[in-house]
Amino acid sequence: MDADATAALRKRGVASTDDKFKFIWFKVCERLTSVLQNKMSNYDTDVFMPIFDAIQKARSGFFSSNMLI
Known part of the structure; x- marks a missing residue:
């Protein structure tokens, strides 16, 4: 998304190469x-x-530990 002069957001057509x-x-x-x-x-790593x-x-x-998901 880019902001124009009026600060309105507009979508970019294509994702940039950096993204x-x-x-x-x-x-x-x-x-x-x-x-x-x-x-x-x-x-399963330390990151997550x-x-x-x-x-x-x-x-x-919020949930009971006995509840099946």
Whole structure:
């Protein structure tokens, strides 16, 4: 999204090359981390586990631990 002179947001036609490169670089870093930590999934690494722990802690007040999902 870009802002014009009136501060109205408008969509860009095509994603920039930098955006694509950042996405690819992020995915490479995720995979490299999982390989170095000997994990089968990118989501089992030290990068994501604190996020999942925070979600689990936040939702524990709303749901019963016996509830099947």
